Amino acid sequence: MKGRPVADTADPAAPDGADGDPSGPVLAIRNLTIGYGTGAPSVRGVDLSVRSGEIVGLIGESGSGKSSVALGCLGLLPKAAEVTADELTICGTDVLAADERTLTRMRGDSVAMVFQDAMGALDPSMRIGNQIAEVVTRHRGVKRAEARAVVRELLDKVGVPEPDRRARQYPHQLSGGLRQRAAVALALAGDPALLLADEPTTALDVTVQAGILELFRTVRDEFGVGIVLISHDIGVIAQTADRVAVMLDGEIVEHGGVEEVLLEPKTEYTRMLLRSVPHLDRPRDEPESRPVAGKPLYVVDDVSRTYRSRGRLIHAVQGVSLDVREGEVLGVVGESGSGKSTLAKMLVHLERPDSGRLTMSEPGHRAGGSGGGRAGRLRRRVQMVFQHPAGSLNPRLRVGTSVREPLAASDTGAKAAAERVREVLREVGLPEDSAARLPDEFSGGQKQRIAIARAIVGDPRVVVLDEPTSALDVSVQAQVLDLLSKIQRAENLTYVFISHDLAVVRAISDRVAVMYAGRLVELADAASLFEAPAHWYTRELLAAMPSPDPRDRPERPERRPRAGQAESGQAESGQGEEAAAPAGCAFASRCPAAEDNCRTVRPEPVELEPGRVVACHHPAGMEGR
Amino acid sequence: MSDIVTVEDVPASKDGPAKRSLRPVLRSRTGIIVGVLILLALVGMSYLVGVLRPYSPTEVAGDPFTGLDGTHWMGTDDLGRDYFVRLCIAGRTSLSIAVFAALLSLVVGSMIGLAAGLQGGRLDALLMAGVDLLLSFPSILLALAAITVFSPTRKTLVIVLAVVSIPQFARVVRARCLELREREFILSARISGVRAPVIAVKHLLPNVFPLMMVQLANTAAIVILLESSLSYLGLGVQPPTPSWGRMIFESQNYMADSPWLPLGPAGALLLSSIGWSLIGEGFSVSRRSVV
Numbered sequence: 001m002k003g004r005p006v007a008d009t010a011d012p013a014a015p016d017g018a019d020g021d022p023s024g025p026v027l028a029i030r031n032l033t034i035g036y037g038t039g040a041p042s043v044r045g046v047d048l049s050v051r052s053g054e055i056v057g058l059i060g061e062s063g064s065g066k067s068s069v070a071l072g073c074l075g076l077l078p079k080a081a082e083v084t085a086d087e088l089t090i091c092g093t094d095v096l097a098a099d100e101r102t103l104t105r106m107r108g109d110s111v112a113m114v115f116q117d118a119m120g121a122l123d124p125s126m127r128i129g130n131q132i133a134e135v136v137t138r139h140r141g142v143k144r145a146e147a148r149a150v151v152r153e154l155l156d157k158v159g160v161p162e163p164d165r166r167a168r169q170y171p172h173q174l175s176g177g178l179r180q181r182a183a184v185a186l187a188l189a190g191d192p193a194l195l196l197a198d199e200p201t202t203a204l205d206v207t208v209q210a211g212i213l214e215l216f217r218t219v220r221d222e223f224g225v226g227i228v229l230i231s232h233d234i235g236v237i238a239q240t241a242d243r244v245a246v247m248l249d250g251e252i253v254e255h256g257g258v259e260e261v262l263l264e265p266k267t268e269y270t271r272m273l274l275r276s277v278p279h280l281d282r283p284r285d286e287p288e289s290r291p292v293a294g295k296p297l298y299v300v301d302d303v304s305r306t307y308r309s310r311g312r313l314i315h316a317v318q319g320v321s322l323d324v325r326e327g328e329v330l331g332v333v334g335e336s337g338s339g340k341s342t343l344a345k346m347l348v349h350l351e352r353p354d355s356g357r358l359t360m361s362e363p364g365h366r367a368g369g370s371g372g373g374r375a376g377r378l379r380r381r382v383q384m385v386f387q388h389p390a391g392s393l394n395p396r397l398r399v400g401t402s403v404r405e406p407l408a409a410s411d412t413g414a415k416a417a418a419e420r421v422r423e424v425l426r427e428v429g430l431p432e433d434s435a436a437r438l439p440d441e442f443s444g445g446q447k448q449r450i451a452i453a454r455a456i457v458g459d460p461r462v463v464v465l466d467e468p469t470s471a472l473d474v475s476v477q478a479q480v481l482d483l484l485s486k487i488q489r490a491e492n493l494t495y496v497f498i499s500h501d502l503a504v505v506r507a508i509s510d511r512v513a514v515m516y517a518g519r520l521v522e523l524a525d526a527a528s529l530f531e532a533p534a535h536w537y538t539r540e541l542l543a544a545m546p547s548p549d550p551r552d553r554p555e556r557p558e559r560r561p562r563a564g565q566a567e568s569g570q571a572e573s574g575q576g577e578e579a580a581a582p583a584g585c586a587f588a589s590r591c592p593a594a595e596d597n598c599r600t601v602r603p604e605p606v607e608l609e610p611g612r613v614v615a616c617h618h619p620a621g622m623e624g625r
Numbered sequence: 626m627s628d629i630v631t632v633e634d635v636p637a638s639k640d641g642p643a644k645r646s647l648r649p650v651l652r653s654r655t656g657i658i659v660g661v662l663i664l665l666a667l668v669g670m671s672y673l674v675g676v677l678r679p680y681s682p683t684e685v686a687g688d689p690f691t692g693l694d695g696t697h698w699m700g701t702d703d704l705g706r707d708y709f710v711r712l713c714i715a716g717r718t719s720l721s722i723a724v725f726a727a728l729l730s731l732v733v734g735s736m737i738g739l740a741a742g743l744q745g746g747r748l749d750a751l752l753m754a755g756v757d758l759l760l761s762f763p764s765i766l767l768a769l770a771a772i773t774v775f776s777p778t779r780k781t782l783v784i785v786l787a788v789v790s791i792p793q794f795a796r797v798v799r800a801r802c803l804e805l806r807e808r809e810f811i812l813s814a815r816i817s818g819v820r821a822p823v824i825a826v827k828h829l830l831p832n833v834f835p836l837m838m839v840q841l842a843n844t845a846a847i848v849i850l851l852e853s854s855l856s857y858l859g860l861g862v863q864p865p866t867p868s869w870g871r872m873i874f875e876s877q878n879y880m881a882d883s884p885w886l887p888l889g890p891a892g893a894l895l896l897s898s899i900g901w902s903l904i905g906e907g908f909s910v911s912r913r914s915v916v
């Protein structure tokens with residue numbers, strides 16, 4: 001469509017990215033509809049406009065069409081998609097009418113995208129600096145020699161420490177957080193007016209996520225770009241967005257200022273969504289009179305596990321001791337690499353500890369060294385539910401067969417087994433005929449219910465739940481958490497609930513253990529841990545959780561993004577892969593309260609007060625003790 | 626996409642995935658059907674030839690080199706035996722050796738692969754070392770050496786050809802098992818105390834099965850060529866039993882005058898190899914659409 005006045009892209013050499021009329025929208029969408037062949041369109045009648053210097057949050061559950069909108073803006077939808085709109089312009093360019101060349105020039109010049117997986121956005125075989133320089137020279141008309149200075153400045157601005165050194169590194173040498181910062185720098189390299197960020201922090205740890213969210217706020221203020229931030233996480237949106245659009249089934253159901261939408265939602269759907277979000281300051285809704293001080297049922301005593309990987313020793317779990325009490329929900333939190341999944345695998349005997357003991361407090365049930373038959377019997381007393389519902393069922397077996405498996409292994413009669421399977425399927429809220437169907441016919445949430453049914457069918461004592469809701473949408477997550485609580489009470493079960501999501505742990509746990517770099521750093525009952533964390537790492541974790549309340553956001557963002565020091569430090573020390581284990585506290589390099597002895601003497605877990613174990617020389621709020 | 630980590634809680638639509646996978650399945654089905662038809666035709670010919678033609682493959686039925694005519698459809702060979710009958714009967718030898726050798730290597734190779742893949746550790750290292758040792762020799766060389774030591778009967782041929790095909794089988798099955806054993810449903814079974822052989826049969830086998838079918842057909846295609854190579858070198862089934870490789874060898878001297886003599890068995894060989902490959906390819910396409 002050459003010759004159309006609106007089809008002209010902005011001048012690539014425009015000095016500051018403020019293309020065209022500074023007050024005009026950088027992205028204008030009116031009545032956007034995206035359909036695939038027959039059936040209802042996956043996006044219907046979406047209106048959205050973004051001005052420069054503002055962040056518009058797009059919330060929605062999976063399948064709501066929020067990613068399709070982003071891809072549609074870039075003209076990157078598959079050929080089969082039928083896209084119609086009354087208006088779809090980016091900086092005045094009509095995306096639908098533009099030819100391929102115009103679109104190519106537009107991407108990078110006017111609009112750029114940041115994805116969930118930074119590793120996929122960066123070329124693994126190219127140095128970071130060269131990748132960014134390539135975009136800089138192409139889109140800004142800068143000479144190669146000058147580009148280096150621009151790259152350095154960009155990396156510095158997005159909070160990459162030591163930009164000169166990092167520019168010479170390859171993507172795999174960077175930690176996840178730094179990699180996402182580099183991806184943001186790459187996106188900003190063409191000096192775009194609009195940035196589309198699709199779940200940019202979903203794959204990151206919560207402390208790293210906090211830094212990246214701050215980065216987006218800085219990018220908005222310093223670069224003056226308009227940002228569309230797509231996320232399923234309401235906390236992420238609440239802490240960054242100026243305006244919010246809520247998507248449901250391909251339509252925007254609610255749209256407005258962030259406080260307006262999140263504090264006084266007008267539609268039932270938004271209200272439901274907000275109700276489903278677990279809150280850090282909201283404990284499990286039950287009388288506190290639960291018998292938390294039950295007898296120790298499953299005792300973990302000084303357990304360690306080390307892996308050997310490419311000649312390096314990885315201390316996944318180091319000297320962890322804790323007791324799981326009868327009838328309680330013990331939450332275990334930590335970031336990726338903290339050793340929580342290895343601990344889970346040892347609890348269910350998928351991995352053997354290198355040293356230490358796991359003891360079930362029943363005569364004749366010791367985990368280590370028991371024979372095959374005994375181990376088998378013991379195994380059934382501890383069951384597990386995994387994160388990915390899709391993987392937890394054999395796709396070729398009927399649901400009933402999968403659920404019955406633990407019973408078959410324990411020689412239950414066929415008739416009794418069938419009855420028990422029906423009973424547990426009913427208990428987890430699945431239809432009567434589920435047993436005869438194949439896993440493919442169920443949704444993610446339903447599969448997770450089946451996995452739960454399978455775990456409880458053999459009357460276990462302890463169920464280990466490894467991120468059981470992390471792969472689920474927030475409304476489904478709320479249902480599954482409810483179900484888990486209900487079952488726990490009904491069957492008098494003991495849970496070990498592992499998650500990186502503190503709010504979810506808060507919603508279900510009686511006591512919480514915090515792990516860092518393979519060690520237990522704090523263990524306390526949920527209320528005191530969340531209200532008065534003693535270990536500095538616990539404090540950092542809690543502070544990093546994005547609150548779903550927009551009023552909780554930092555008053556005025558700092559002018560410059562906090563350098564990604566924490567993220568780089570984490571790649572080197574926090575992942576439980578201490579090459580030569582440092583003598584001191586593993587958290588010392590990130591700890592605000594670290595003193596000399598923290599770097600030389602490792603703090604052992606000490607019971608500071610009854611029921612509260614902390615591994616820290618200078619625990620917060622405990623100075624007097 | 627952004628939604629890798631989130632899953633919607635609406636029942637998965639029943640016809641969605643089916644519709645999407647219809648095309649490749651159809652295509653693969655055609656392939657499988659054509660492959661099966663080719664092989665059935667070859668087998669049918671080899672067993673029905675006695676009804677069609679009044680000659681035995683070993684009797685002298687006329688003059689040598691009669692050329693193509695009504696009494697001897699493909700003429701006669703240097704000894705005056707009916708060439709068409711010999712060509713058909715040779716199919717029994719080649720095809721049956723291929724099928725039995727492929728099946729034998731399927732059974733043994735899969736067991737090795739399942740055991741190594743599920744158990745891992747020392748057993749895996751040991752089994753794979755053995756498999757790699759076998760793999761490091763060219764299979765034709767191994768077969769040659771083995772046939773020179775043992776007499777080249779049909780039974781030894783099947784065993785030798787099976788043995789040289791086992792490593793590929795074991796490798797393919799093991800690789801898939803290694804992938805599967807980290808899947809949550811296998812871990813769940815282990816947590817429930819299900820014993821390893823039961824896991825292998827109930828969980829691994831059904832998920833490896835389509836792959837095994839692909840490998841079976843591919844192995845048969847290779848074995849049929851290998852068997853002919855051995856026959857060509859005089860190490861296959863011994864005369865007077867006809868075999869395609871042997872027939873190519875014997876007829877190559879007369880190629881200039883009677884080109885159909887080597888072309889007959891060569892074409893049959895090609896057809897049967899294509900038949901097996903079509904089946905193998907068909908299974909692997911439909912496997913991709915299913916898993």
